[in-house]
Amino acid sequence: MTRAIMLRRLLVPLAATLVLASPGVTAEAGSRPVAAPGTAGASGVPEAWRGTWEAAPSGTAPALPGASVRNVVHTSVGGRAARVRLSNRLGGAPLRLGAVTLALRRPGAHAGPAAAAGSVRAVTFGGARSVTLPAGRDIVSDPVRLRVPADTDLLVSVHTPGDSGPATYHRSALRTNYVARGGDHTGDASGSAYTATAAHWYYVTGVDVLGPPGAGSVVALGDSITDGIGSSFGADHRWPDRLADRLRSLPAGRRPGVLNAGISGNRVLRAGRGPSALTRLDADVLSRAGVRTVILLEGVNDIKGSPPVSDPRDLENAYRLLVRRAHARSVRVVGATITPFGGHPAHTAAREAVRLAVNRAIRAGRVFDAVVDFDAAVRDPAHPERIRPGYDPGDHLHFNDAGMRALADTVDLAGLLAPAAAPRR
DSSP: OOHHHHHHHHOOOOOOEEEEOOOSOBOOTTSOOBOOTTSBOTTSOBOEEEEEEEOOOOEEEOOOTTEEEEEEEEOSSOBSSEEEEEEOTTOSSOEEEOEEEEEEBOSSTTOTTOBOTTOOEEOOBTTBSOEEEOTTEEEEOOOBOOOBOSSOEEEEEEEEOSOOSSEEEESOOOSOEEEEOSSOOTTOSSOTTOOEEESSEESEEEEEEEEOSSSOEEEEEESHHHHTTTSOTTSOOSHHHHHHHHHTTSOGGGOOEEEEEEOTTOOSSSOBSBSOHHHHHIIIIITSTTEEEEEEEOOHHHHHSSSOOOOHHHHHHHHHHHHHHHHTTTOEEEEEOOOOOTTSTTOOHHHHHHHHHHHHHHHTTSSSSEEEOHHHHHEETTEEEEEOGGGOOSSSSSOOHHHHHHHHHHSOGGGTTSOOOOOOO
16 A cells, blocks of 8 residues: 555545635624625725634633633734624534623733623624524524724623533633623623633634735644744643734735634644644644635644654654645645654653654745754754754753744745745655
8 A cells, every 4th residue: 555545545435624704794783784895995006814713622611501702813814894704613512602792902912802892793694693503513603893903802792591512712812811701791891700711712713804815824733833822821822823923924914814723732744732734734724714825734743642643754654645635726825844742751762753754845945835953943053953952941852932032033025925836756
């Protein structure tokens, strides 16, 4: 049996099917309708949807029947309207969403769960305030008339009136979210009812904004390094956040949104925490609004996991398959070299040899459209199998805030939005 056939047999079709709410013009109660994409905005320039924030579903948590969850998410780019993406992808029963709202978080260091005055908006699905989402499905809301700034916190509040079984969630939010017991508090501007906290994002997997059409969005597809493990809690210092900070130097019409599709423990070839990168590519990357480029940093968990990948060609072939699928959607793929993990309990000489071989293949330029050499940027010159001490939070695998900044600073901004092209063979 050839390696290509073996690789294809590892792939399990993802059950998630995207459900779009009514297209075109959707009116929110008490507000003017939001123009459909492709129509001209106030400036007379056609507009389009692009992603501003993402969290990839990574597993399930116990449901919170009768509660309202207020998820705090941070935008990369802004727009004059928004859409919310919600998921029951990993659930086992129909999910009843009783009410969903979107709001700007109240400014200030101690805002907590409170919304900015006058900013709470009802989120609808085909014009309805509530919707039942089948197991294995994602949904995109109708447009919400709310001017969303870049680099700001939003509140996505979700009320689930009954027990719909395990809740699809993103485990490592790295920020505080809030829970209100005893009824629908999604429309509350005050945060006083939200007396409990959660470290996860429940149900919400993305926010899109309507704005200039040219820039699109960039998706960071990866594992715990992309997910931000090792960076400061609540500070938005993951390397994709830092990349979004750098991109804000560009004019608004050329500034892409940055979406973080990292899942801690994720692998390229096999399911770990969350479906494998190959299995979730469509749902977490290619279905996202305006995606033009993917930055892939993934493979260390395949090398150090159980069972480990012992032949570099297995990862190289998987990368090539991912690139072919992205190219079929005119999406460019930038491959990142795998960063060091010497000193971690899972590190061995044999696994280091696989990592180096995979990185040689990436640097040779025959796999991806472009390369970002994260390994070279963060390795210790004296011990290249290890991370620089100043970037290491202590586990010899992840990165602290300085290390996250070093990763983001390595990305070539000019090359992010170049057209996709077939890699050399």
